[in-house]
Amino acid sequence: MKIMKFGGTSVGTPERMKSVVNLINQGEKVIVVLSAMSGTTNALIEIAGMLVSGNNASALNRIEALRARYHDVINELYSTQEYRNEALKMADEHFNYISSFVNGTFSRSMEKSIIAEGELLSTNLFSLLLQEMKIKSELIPALNFMRIDKYGEPDLYYITENLNRELAKYPDTDIFVTQGFICRNSFGETDNLKRGGSDYTASLAGAAIGASEIEIWTDINGFHNNDPRYVDNTFPVRQLSFDEAAELAYFGAKILHPSTINPAREKNIPVRLKNTMDPADPGTIISRDYELKDYKAVAAKDGITAIRIRSDRMLMAYGFLRKVFEIFESYRTPIDMITTSEVSVALTIDNTLYLKEIEKELSELGHVEIEENQSIICIVGDFRTERTGSAPEIFEALDTVPLKMIAYGGSPYSISLLIDTKDKVKSLKLLNQHLFPEIYGN
Ligand code: ADP
Ligand code: ASP
Ligand code: MG
Helix, strand or coil, X not given: XXXXXXCCHHHXXXXXXXXXXXXXXXXXXXXXXXXXXXXXXXXXXXXHHHHHCCCHHHHHHHHHHHHHHHHHHHHHHCXXXXXXXXXXXXXXXXXXXXHHHHHCCCCHXXXXXXXCHHHHHHHHHHHHXXXXXXXXXXXXXHHHCXXXXXXXXXXXXXXXXXXXXXXXXXCCCCEEEEECCEEECCCCCEEECCCXXXXXXXXXXXXXXXXXXXXXXXXXXXXXXXXXXXXXXXXXXXXXXXXXXXXXXXXXXXXXXXXXXXXXXXXXXXXXXXXXXXXXXXXXXEECXXXXXXXXXXXXXXXXXXXXEECHHXXXXXXXHHHHHHHHHHCCCCCCCEEECCCEEEEEXXXXXXXXXXXXXXXXXXXXXXXXXXXXXXXXXXXXXXXXXXXXXXXXXXXXXXXXEEEEEEECCEEEEEEEHHHHHHHHHHHHHHHCHHHHCC
């Protein structure tokens, strides 16, 4: 059995949804994971925000505009009036639920229930489409098996037990459809796996059933060597190892949710990235294998905060770093990059929820400086020193960009740099020209 996940643009129009039917209906057993139709999650987040701030009239306008959009989709998606009517009834129930919050009291905990409606709508529409086309399938609710613990981490044991139990109910079914992104938390409330989380649903479901492959279908021909949103002339990288892909996804490559690779790597399940608009293209395969190249790909992650701690007490002392790490651990705040000198340590975080508390405790160890609006650039390649030395092309490329931190040597396959976010686009472009000269005809 394999997993096929389709993102927002892949199910974003009636025409796209119909082409997804062709892709999944190939006689193989499959779990189809769907995102919300593109634009829906953003709209729902806006609506929830309006309700939280008591802006109920605007919320209602926005809800009705979204309802009208879904009515248009439904009128085009189905070929019979019977299914149109059924889908309109289903969609109206969802929109009536959302608008019921306009006249009631609204608390933050209800936000997640509204945001979940996007995936509930897309999977219901898709299931009805399969029914109209007489393709046997079952819709299995993600809220029955996808669960996070009190720290927001997926509970793979629970997911495995419950997903397999759902599947076992339908031994004669080949096509299962479920929602990406949404889950229950440890209180049993509706929650989610954070933005872009449908990829993570796909890999968690893949790990839970021991899938033969996890396919992520999106709107581009696989994993590109650089961020195509900022850089022209990027190209697909056809093969990546789990480690390389995990590093790039964690450090900002939007094509994959940052945690997608972990469950697949753990169970050694290949992840294939494919383009729904161009299914013949081979895309990218991510597996245990390494196809080493000097430079394979570059990604960047924004929203980074650098913290520098300077203390003479570090001089010739041991145990100082442990004290620093313990502070971050007690606030469950992961550290991304770290560098040290004899009397100072610099590190970065992206979760600033407890920054004030962390700063206060660190200042008992030394002088603390905080710098926000930073970005990490991650370059993946082969940096075993006997081959590429100290990767001179990177530093040549960025000789006009102030580098705030450099992490080199932690892994032979990646180098991370900290820069000001305002220098990010320029840096990505310069790296493209210097590290991949073949595309510029050099
Ligand atoms: P989906 O809705 O299918 O999940 P996303 O928008 O989340 O799609 O991810 C696909 C997008 O990721 C691409 O359209 C592209 O703009 C962006 N992207 C960023 N970095 C990369 C990269 N290295 N390779 C491919 N796409 C990337
Ligand atoms: N619909 C969710 C989002 O927009 C999840 C996803 O698309 O992966 O973030
Ligand atoms: Mg995505």
